Amino acid sequence: MSATRKSIVVVGGGAAGATITRILSSKINASTTSLTLITARPFALHLPACIRLTTTAEGKLEDDVLIPYDNLLVNGNGTIKVGRVTSIEQNKENSGSVILSTGERVHYDILVLAPGSEWDGPLAFPDDRAAVLEHIKSWRRKFENASGIILAWWWCQYAGEIKDVFPRKKVTIVHSDSQLLNSTYPNKYRKLVEKDVTSRGINIVFNDYVDNFDTIPATTRSQRQLEGDLIVPTFGGRPGTGFVKSLGSGVLNARGQIKVAPTFQIESHPNIYAIGDVIDWSEQKQAAKAPKHAQIAAANILSQLNGGSPGKQYTGQPELIIITNGKKQGTSYMGFLWGITLGNWFSSSMKGKELMVSMTRKAYGLSK
Incomplete structure (x- = not known):
């Protein structure tokens, strides 16, 4: 492995995290950049269908609503790691590690936070x-x-x-x-x-x-x-951002949402991005918003990897x-x-x- 190979880590395999992982896997050069998606479950849950799924056995929806990650990575470009992130360490050199509940550390140069929401009932x-x-x-x-x-x-x-x-x-x-x-x-x-x-x-x-x-x-x-x-x-849902507190004060608002710039970067940590339901943005929290979040953040990440400035800005939908x-x-x-x-x-x-x-x-x- 090259000493200059960069590492992108995405936390969360729901609508936002999966979408940006798929985009990045189709764009990055595997010889210069690694890509890892960390997801708490070995499958995604399509939440709009989970309302019917938990109400009736009709149609055996569990066969389709629990979605495997088998084909998420384009041309197999990347790694899926099942685990729950408990904290983040950020170094002064704009890199760091996420720490899993098992104690495993996963290095990142660029980190994408898309942990989604936590629900009741x-x-x-x-x-x-x-x-x-x-x-x-x-x-x-x-x-x-x-x-x-x-x-x-x-x-x-x-x-x-x-x-x-x-x-x-x-x-x-x-x-x-x-x-x-x-x-x-x-x-x-x-x-x-x-x-x-x-x-x-x-x-x-x-x-x-x-x-x-x-x-x-x-x-x-x-x-x-x-x-x-x-x-x-x-x-x-409530933002699943408890582990993000480890980045320090000022990263989350009072509701536990992650404060981001229009580029989806955390202002105090320009190599960390956040997208999806967890961001502090004045819009309804819906899976339908995720593709646009992912497209803009992915473009900015690729620009940053190539030495440029993240120039794409989100203006809402x-x-x-x-x-x-x-x-x-x-x-x-x-x-x-x-x-x-x-x-x-x-x-x-x-x-x-x-x-x-x-x-x-x-x-x-x-x-x-």
Whole structure:
């Protein structure tokens, strides 16, 4: 190995980390640059489909939603290492090491942080494949055995999947705001989502919270008693950035997001990049944002490797969302022009029927 060979390490094999790894593997010269993807699991999880996956065994989605990394690297250019990063060491010479839970150290000259989010409830998947499969079965049993289900936050996609499988079960969403979603989206669209959800007999409790997930019957913060014997935490994800604190103060904001420049570099560490859900950027956290993040960061990394300056800058993307309500219903919003809203046919065709599983597998280099 050449003494001047540079090392790129990517932490996280989800949408953002896998995308930039695939781009870089197609661009770098293996004789001068090594590439390593470190991922906590030996497979990726396509989270939008995990909502259906944990609700029903129909279609054996686990066969397709747990996505292997076998074909991710273009021409096999790079290495996949399964492990969980616990800390980062940065040297004064703008290189360093990531330390795994096993104590193993992996050297980097350029580091990309894309650890994704940590979740609660059905989406809190373990790392081991056997444990993941048991986790899936466990939640399917919980949904099947429940007489009524309370979703503690707004995640109406879960409500729709439950109604597809168990149309007679009582389903209640408890949401802290006066409308579903958040103020990123216009009120007209938020009302449309509410109408679509309630059309299936789903009850919504606004301006309230569930604080205790273990007590049945469930009581909200305002002392409203809810009908149901299964409380499901359906909060949004939290940045999986605990290990990034080892870089020192000022790298993370108060929410645990990584502060980045428009080049996706951490300003105090110009050889470390961050992309995906974990960055401190004013936009909705969605897998659909990952390709653009990855393209810009990859271009800047390649420029830096060649002795140039990272010149590509990220300016954001239009807000788009498809909210499925089971396989056949849903609403969509596109932040173009005056704001375009679409209903069941578009939402079902684009996402609801197949949850974009085939498209996602192709992004990992698989045929379907």
